[in-house]
Amino acid sequence: MAARLLGEQSVRFTRIIASESSKTIIEAEREVRRCAETLRLSAAASEELAGETLGSEDSMAGAGKIGWYSRKPVGIVAAITPFNDPLNLVAHKLGPALIGGNGVVLKPSTRTPLTGLALVQLLLEAGVPSGRIAAIVSGPGVSEALVTDPRVDLISFTGGPQTAERIAAAAGAKKIISEPGGNNATIVFADADAEATAKAIVAAAFGVAGQNCLSVQRVYAHTSLFEEVLEHVTAGTRALRTGPKLDRGTDVGPLISEAEAWRVEEWVEEAKAAGATVHAGGTRRNAYYEPTVLTDVPSECRVIRDEVFGPVVSILPFIEVRDAVFAANNTEFDLQAGVFTQSIDLAMAVAEKLHVGAVMINETSDVRIDSMPFGGFNKSGVGREGVRHAVREMIEPKNTIINLGESKARWQVLGGRPERTA
Numbered sequence: 001m002a003a004r005l006l007g008e009q010s011v012r013f014t015r016i017i018a019s020e021s022s023k024t025i026i027e028a029e030r031e032v033r034r035c036a037e038t039l040r041l042s043a044a045a046s047e048e049l050a051g052e053t054l055g056s057e058d059s060m061a062g063a064g065k066i067g068w069y070s071r072k073p074v075g076i077v078a079a080i081t082p083f084n085d086p087l088n089l090v091a092h093k094l095g096p097a098l099i100g101g102n103g104v105v106l107k108p109s110t111r112t113p114l115t116g117l118a119l120v121q122l123l124l125e126a127g128v129p130s131g132r133i134a135a136i137v138s139g140p141g142v143s144e145a146l147v148t149d150p151r152v153d154l155i156s157f158t159g160g161p162q163t164a165e166r167i168a169a170a171a172g173a174k175k176i177i178s179e180p181g182g183n184n185a186t187i188v189f190a191d192a193d194a195e196a197t198a199k200a201i202v203a204a205a206f207g208v209a210g211q212n213c214l215s216v217q218r219v220y221a222h223t224s225l226f227e228e229v230l231e232h233v234t235a236g237t238r239a240l241r242t243g244p245k246l247d248r249g250t251d252v253g254p255l256i257s258e259a260e261a262w263r264v265e266e267w268v269e270e271a272k273a274a275g276a277t278v279h280a281g282g283t284r285r286n287a288y289y290e291p292t293v294l295t296d297v298p299s300e301c302r303v304i305r306d307e308v309f310g311p312v313v314s315i316l317p318f319i320e321v322r323d324a325v326f327a328a329n330n331t332e333f334d335l336q337a338g339v340f341t342q343s344i345d346l347a348m349a350v351a352e353k354l355h356v357g358a359v360m361i362n363e364t365s366d367v368r369i370d371s372m373p374f375g376g377f378n379k380s381g382v383g384r385e386g387v388r389h390a391v392r393e394m395i396e397p398k399n400t401i402i403n404l405g406e407s408k409a410r411w412q413v414l415g416g417r418p419e420r421t422a
Contacts, residue, residue, distance in 0.1 A: 001126040001127060002039045002122060002123055002126035002128075003036045003037075003039040003040045003043070005122050005125060005126055006032065006035060006036045006039065006122060007036055009122065010029070010032045010033075010036075012118075013028075013032045013035075013087060013115070013118060013119075014028045014029050014032050015028075016114050016115050016118055017031055017032070017086060017087055017112075017115050018245050018246055019114075019245075019246075020086070020111070020112045020113075020114050020115065021083055021084070021086050021111070021112045021115070021256070022083070022084065022208055022209050022211055022245070022253050022254060022255060022256045023208055023245065023253065024245050024246075024247075024250050024251070024252075024253045025245060025246050025247075025248055025250075026248060027207065027208055027253075031085060031087050031088050032087065034088045034370060035087045035088045035091045035119075037370055038088055038091040038092055038095055038370050038387060039091055039095055041095070041370060041371050041387040041388070042091070042095025042096055042098070042099050042387050042391075043095075043099065044387075045095075045096065045099050045387050045388045045391045046099055048071070048099075048100075048388055048391040048392055048395070049071050049099075049100070049101075049391075049395065050071070051068055051069045051070040051071055051397070052068065052069060053066075053067075053068045054066075054067040054068055054069060054399065054401070056401070064403060064404050064405065065401050065402060065403050065404060066401070066402050066404065067399060067400055067401030067402060068399075068400055069397040069398060069399045069400070070397070070398050070400070071395045071396070071397055071398070072101070072395060072396055072397075072398045073100050073101035073102040073394070073395055073396075074100070074102060074153045074154045074175065074394050074395060074396055075102060075103070075151075075152075075153030075154070076102065076103045076104070076105065076151055076152050076153050076154075077093070077097040077102045077103070077104045077105070077152075077153070077154045077155075077156055077394060078104075078105050078107065078146050078147060078149075078152045078154070078155045078156070079093035079094060079097065079104055079105065079106045079107065079156050080107045080143065080146070080147075080155065080156070080157045080158070080159065080167070081093060081106070081107070081108050081109060081116060081158055081159075082109050082158050082159045083109040083111040083112040083211075083256050084208055084211045084212060084213075084256075085212075086108065086109065086112035086115035086116060087115050087116075087119060088370075089158050090106065090108060090115070090116045090119050091119065092370070092385050092386075092387070092390065093106070093156045093158075093385075093390070094106060094119065094120075094123065094133070095387060096385075096387055096388075096390035096391040096393075096394055097156070097390075097394050098123070098128060098132060098133065099391055100391050100394040100395045101395070102132075102153075102154075102394055103131070103132050103133070103134075104132070104133055104134075105133075105134045105135070105136060105146065105152070106120060106133070106134070106135040106136070107135075107136055107137075107142065107143060107146055108135070108137065109159075110137065110138045111256055111257070113137045113138070116135060117135055117137070120133055120134075120135045143167075144170060147167050147170050147171045147174070148170050148171065148172075152174065153174065153175065154174065154175040154176070154177070154393070154394060155167060155171055155174055155175070155176045155177070155178075156176075156177045156178075156385075156390070156393075156394075157176065157177070157178045157179070157180075158178070158179045158180075158213075159180060159181075160180060160181060161180040161181055161307075161333070161379050163180070164178045164180035164379075168382075175393075176382055176383070177375075177381075177382060177383035177384070177385065177390065177393050178381055178382045178383070179213065179335075179374070179375055179376070179380065179381040179385065180333075180379060180380065180381060181213045181307045181309070181333055181335070181379075181380065182213045182214060182215075182217075182307060182333045182334075182335025182336060182365070182376060182380050183217050183218065183305075183306065183307050183308075183331040183332075183333040183335075184214060184215065184216055184217055184218070184333075184335055184336050184337060184338070184356075184364075184365035184366075185216075185217070185218040185219070185220060185327070185328035185331075185337050185338070185365070186201060186204075186216050186218070186219050186220070186337065186338035186339070186340070186364045186365060187219075187220045187318075187324045187325075187328060187337070187338070187339050187340070187350065188219065188220065188221040188222060188225060188229055188340045189222050189225075189321075189339070189340060189341040189343070189346060190222040190224045190225055191341055191342045191343060192225060192340035192341055192342070193340075194225050194228040194229050194232055195228075195232050197229060197232075197340045198229050198231075198232030198233045198236055199232070199236060200338075200340075200363065200364050201216055201219055201229075201233050201236075201313065201364060202233055202236035202237055202240070202291075203364075203366070204216040204338075204364035204365065204366035205217070205237075205291070205311065205312075205313035206237070206240060206251070206252050206291045206311045206313075207366065208253075209252050209253055209254065209255050209289070209310065209311050210264075210291075210308060210309065210310045210311035210312060211255065211256065211260075211309050211310065212309075212366065213307075213335060214335065214336055214365050214366040214367070214368060215308075215309075215365070215366060216313055216338065216364045216365055216366060217303075217307070217308055217312070217313060217314070218304060218313075218314055218316065218327075218328070219233075219313060219314065219315045219316065220316055220317075220318045220324045220327055220328060221315060221316070221317060221318070222317070222318060222319070222324075223317045223318065223319055226315070226317040229315065230279065230293075230295065230315050233293055233313070233315060234279045234280050234293050237279075237280040237281065237291045237292075237293050237313075238280045240252050240291050242288055242290055242291070252288075252291055252311060253288075254286070254287035254288045255287050255288070255289060255310060256287075257287060258286055258287040260287070260309075260310065261284050261286070261287045261288065261289045261310075262284070263310075264284070264289045264308065264309075264310035264311070264312060265284040265289060267301075267302045267303050267308060267310075267312070268282055268292060268294070268303065268312060270301055270302060270303075271294060271297050271298075271301040271302075271303050271304075271314075274297070274298045274300075274301050275296055275297075275298060276294045276295065276296050276297040276298070276301065276303075276314075277294065277295045277296045278292065278293070278294060279293040279294070279295060280292060280293040281293065281311070281312075289310055289311055289312075290311070291311040292311060292312045292313070293313055293314075293315065294312065294313070294314045294315070295314070295315050295316070297314045297316065299327075299330070305331070306333075307333055321346070321349075321350065324350075325350060325353045325354060328354060329353075329354065329355050331378075332378050332379045333376070333378065333379050333380045334355050334356045334357065334376045334377040334378045334379075334380050335356060335357055335358075335365070335375075335376035335380040335381070336356050336357060336358045336359070336360065336365040336366075336367075336376065337354045337356045337358075337359050337360070337365050338359075338360045338361075338363055338364040338365045338366075338367075339351065339354075339359060339360070339361050339362070340362055341361075341362070347361045347362075355377055355378075356376060356377065356380075357373075357374070357375050357376035357377060357380065357381070357384075358372070358374075358376075369386075370386065370387060371386060371387055371388065372386045372389075373385075373386045373389040374386040374389070
């Protein structure tokens, strides 16, 4: 029902997203379609609520007993969401929480509150009981009060790593699902199609002005293909149009604030001072930062070491496979990675060595199938989202066991039918 209502109100939701977030009108339309899919997947995930019969015969403690477990809601879920996907990431928390039978309190980003509130309103229209869902937008100490409230049983958070650490410290023993970002690498091997790979890199590096946890931030290209990949990426980047979000001809909109554009500018200037070369972009205008391509970036620079969360991609050469894998893994944010090669043997070998939550073969890191288990290692997260997997995180098994007592001695159960004994 909610998915159908969202389809009927898609124009309204698209305008809200494009008006208050960084997304262009085309990116906003895409997010509305994805959100409808997430809501449909949430409804289908009710199958995860089924329990199972316990194998009591496998244990000495199970002698003379039969039992089963059912799945129960964890309780109240606090859903804390970011600005960059203000609709679909909210749906990824609210949908599984509600299907799991939980109550949920939404705390959307203060930069994009209207989108989250509109989705809560739509869910109520679709029939979600008003006592099961609430939203709180802003106010002094709201987030801290929410995560420390003893009535909250689980915290589902998407946002920055510093905030994730503060939540974990404040929450205490509460169950937490968190996704604090990524510093994603794409490896381009010598047998890849340079032009097609470059096209994918440009799309994945600069969508939502680079404010995407799955954005391609680092590209490692084999030396034999490095110049060709760089040429195509640079040309594709220069062809992008930066402009107003509501203009359908715009490819890259502004960052969420001018302060964020200043930060990206500072990081790029730091890289330039350390010897980096700018092949495209590298300039700021108010809250806009031109899509930027860098080479010769030292590994200690923040554009390599940390999550840029802006329209910047660095392209670096490698010779040996092990060097590319080591460089890709050399980060604290192990979310996703991309690998381009025509060799399935090489792709599978490299995928096994990459320490990330997902490896995309002949794709960049910027791929999320909304039904897959989504999350990473190290500072890229705790637990997994991705509708069914989030439902599993938000429910708990509850055992019911019956001691058959003396009746077990008097009766034997054979083939599902009781047989009287002498």
